[in-house]
Amino acid sequence: MIKIRKNLGSRIFDTLNTVMLVFLMVLCVYPMIHVLFASVSELQKLSVHDGLMLYPLGFSLESYKKVFEKSFIFTGYYNSILYVGIGTALSLFLTSLGAYGLSRKNVLLAKPIMIMVVFTMFFSGGLIPTYLLVKDLGMVNHRIAVILPTAISTWNLIIMRTNFMGIPESLEESARLDGANDFFIFAKVIIPLSKPIIAVMLLFYGVGRWNDWFQAMIYLRDRDLYPLQLFLREILIQNQLEEMRFDEFDIDSLMLAETIKYSIIVIATLPIIFMYPMLQKHFVKGIMIGALKG
């Protein structure tokens, strides 16, 4: 957007706006910085540290070395990439099909189906009946159990549907006049016009799947199938657990886990963080398309 002239009020606003955003940025970058710095700090210095961390306490890559000695990091990575890749593709496919169908006007059963879909956001059978169902389908301890039962997020379906509804009908009409059926309109008209929302869905599903440990925890028995997040979680809650057990006669130094904890967070988080800048381009492209048309 090109602003031709800027009055004083506008300039004051811009300055304030920038200052506040920078402030917010500082607040939001802190946790990641803390984790990053703690992961490269020297164990001993970290153990007596308490409070803000504004610079690494010494420098040591010992904890990363220890992490990479653990074979589960590689197993976890492999599985996570598999779940994210296949899972996100499947989710996106099903969600956009559903969103398209449910966003069309004059489809008689669309409304009851929509109600049926929304209903599931509030009523669920709970953990055990769901588990029994998945078990009866023979999926327990197979990779598909992590992917299929959560293939569609109702929340995302609704967002995508809302977005499809906002696309001007005129485009669809003209295609229909040319004799196009719904498959064609979906693939050639709606999808190309929905790049920003598809980017968002990719991000939501991708990140959701990457961070998910619960499905894997419920359905997988074989540690070779665990995603990275489940291994990470085991390490994160280890300390808490020891405190809770309380009965245990423990001898181990907790500090050992402390730096490892941070380096695993870094290793498990970095790849997915880069997903955003990659997809962000498409938001901007959305703007560009609009601008070109203008």
Place this chain on the structure above:
Amino acid sequence: MRMQSRLIAGRLKIKVDGFTAKVKRDLLRHKYIYIMLLPVVAYYFIFHYGPIYGAVIAFQDYSPALGVEGSTWVGFQNFTDFFHNYYFWRLIKNTVLLSFYLILFGFPAPIVLALMLNEVNNTRFKRTVQTVTYLPHFISLVVICGFIVNFTSRGGIINDIIETFGGERYNLLLKPELFRSIYVVSDIWQTVGWGSIIYLAALTNIDIELYQAAMIDGAGRWKQLMHITLPGIAPTVIIMLILRMGRIMTVGFEKVILLYLPSTYETADVISTYVYRMGLQKFSYSYSTAIGLFNSVINCSFLIFANYAGKKVNNTYLW
């Protein structure tokens, strides 16, 4: 899977035929749409409606070994147990209030951020802010709560600031009256960037011509915001609000459990943490399912209300 869903569709067709010719005609007319909807409907049937009978254990004294069929029926016993709980009203109040503050302050926050970003002209700065603000979303709650405990402790940074302004140091998490503020502020901190993504996407959908036309008409930035930007993202905002209202009784237990103490139960203990302490730790499946069902009913009524209001105010609705 496929077979099953085809079966369902088949049955669907037959029954509907008998019912009304209009449905039949519609199925034919929109056959491609129905074909596309088929896998989606099948998914919901199998993975959501399949297990839903499980919720009946709320009316049972459920024992996992006996299963749903074998367990004793107790009617509304589990519900009345909950209603007669000494803490029933306190739990309701805490849940609703915490949720209310989360909606009041937490819901607009990402919208405001998105709008602020929208006013930034420097693309590189804009992108950096976006990327950075969504970082806290990726840090596990366990770690984030560690930070919160640290910041609010007696020697923590917040107390440093309080002392600078002449206040007295005090561990903030020990004060029941501060719990909700700490929860809401930290929630905004962790989710504002991530939450703004959906609004940023909505903003990109606004036709740029509208802005150009407005500028030619001499509309200032404020006017553009009020008359173009806000109406442009209104449908998304309203849908998000409706969905949010439908979760009013749903406050995640993990964060509360990591932050509360017996001395702050009076404001911090919510339904989900209570269920966690009762149900999960003591394995009373039926009781916790009953409470879940109760929550769902309340949530649903809020959802229906919000949907109705959305329809009236902006003609935006879920169904």
Place this chain on the structure above:
Amino acid sequence: MRKISCVILLVCMMLSISTAFSACGNKKDSDLGQTEPGTQKNEQDKDSLKEQKKPLDSLSFPITDKPLKLTWWGENGAHKYHESLDDFVIYKKLQEITGIDIEFIHPPLGQGDEQFSLLIASGEYPDLIMFNFLNKYPGGIEKAIEDKVIISLNDLINNYSPNLRDYLKSNEELAKVVRTNDGLYYCYPSLLPDPTTRSYIGPFVREDWLEELNIEKPHTIDEWYRAMVKIKESGKSEFPLSFLYSLLRTDVFAGAYDVGLNFYMRDGKVYYGPLQPQFKDFISTIRKWYAEGLIDPDFATFDRKTYEAKVLKEENVLFVDYLSRIAQFTSGIKSNNPDSACELSPINYPVLKRGEKAMLGHFTPAFRPFVSIYITTANKYPEESAMMLDYAYSEEGNMLFNFGVEGQTYNMVNGFPTYTKDIADPETGKINIAGQASISGPFKTDPRFFVQQLILDQQKQAIRLWSDTDVLEHQLPPISPTAEDSKEFANIYGEIETYVSEMILKFILGQESTDKFDDFVNQIKSMGIDRVIEIKQTALDSFNSR
């Protein structure tokens, strides 16, 4: 109208389909989980009784020549060393000796409860389960046997587990603890028989600073107070006393007032601490200490990391913590500040008058139900399992489970099993790998294992000082109310527990006036504490008459 009928139609269909799903699902369940293995097992029982009329006197190994595989489900408490118990030398050796192959299935760390409920609901049980059936199975252990989840072990132990059988016969006190009121045995127990090694949380102090300030080691509550005031005045430490709030549960200060924070017994009668008049004195003391800044003001919100950072920076003088911390803090403080003269030394559980003994203190029960092994109805080889599990209670098995393999993890030095240097290194914590005590499992923990965990003389002293309380007479044994009673107990006590824990902390922090103490007691009474005590009393009485 038509639209509405459409909706109704759809909902009807949904329901019919979902019930259809559920129906076939469940049928399958009961087939696999209950009837089939159950009947099979019974037949096998009869068969084997014919074959084996006389109970075994001793075991011979290997148990079987045929390839035999058992599944063992349970949390891996030693997760940080190896991801599977299969990788520990002990379990490798056990499989080698008995000839039975064990497949370990571990739920993800910290998710044992969820996984257990799924396991039970699915009806497909593993052969052996290591989980707290006693306290966590809804309805209790008798219900678990009645529901055909696990089997009662009386015959198996009697006929196929000579070592455990003989051990329990000669230890009636322990045997009483590991069976039900009706005399049913239900698990291969994890035991800590030696009472001198079971108090490992207690108070200790920076002795070097006390000497410097010319303060005597405090014994009584008054001496604690005077010592802390003096330390605070000296400026040596802003907050002399530091501990994690959860450790207050060890009754470390309450014991001095002849009261506990929870249930305890005296002369066969059950009491609930917060109801007693002395409880007010105990609470007032802690409250006063907190108000005067003698306790670290963050003590209630500490996590271990923050708390330990302060300890290592030498900010505190008195502590309540685990035995192992005495050594860890000493070396941690010294490596952080090489000039530190740090000397941590244990002190008695405080009392009111010198010469008294604290009524309660930390004391771990001899029986750990959560790391004991339960045999399920799905197990097709109960006799072989019984023999395999019995090995741990034999002389050689005891050596294996506590010390590992001779020559590899330990050597006999003057008749004393001494860990090899590598294993005994406290830094790597490898001692657990051999010793199993931190992992724990279905065996007896040997006191000679425990002694070798003590690095400093102060720790040996601590064991002596901390076990010098009257806790044995006052701690409730692991009693189990009837299924009905335990449900009622959970309902009433759930509310009371919330209320009490809330009020205790509020009293301590000064958020609630101590004048309200009478109201507090009345409130607990009105919530039904009498019935709760009655349930506990009934359970205790039936325990005593076992």
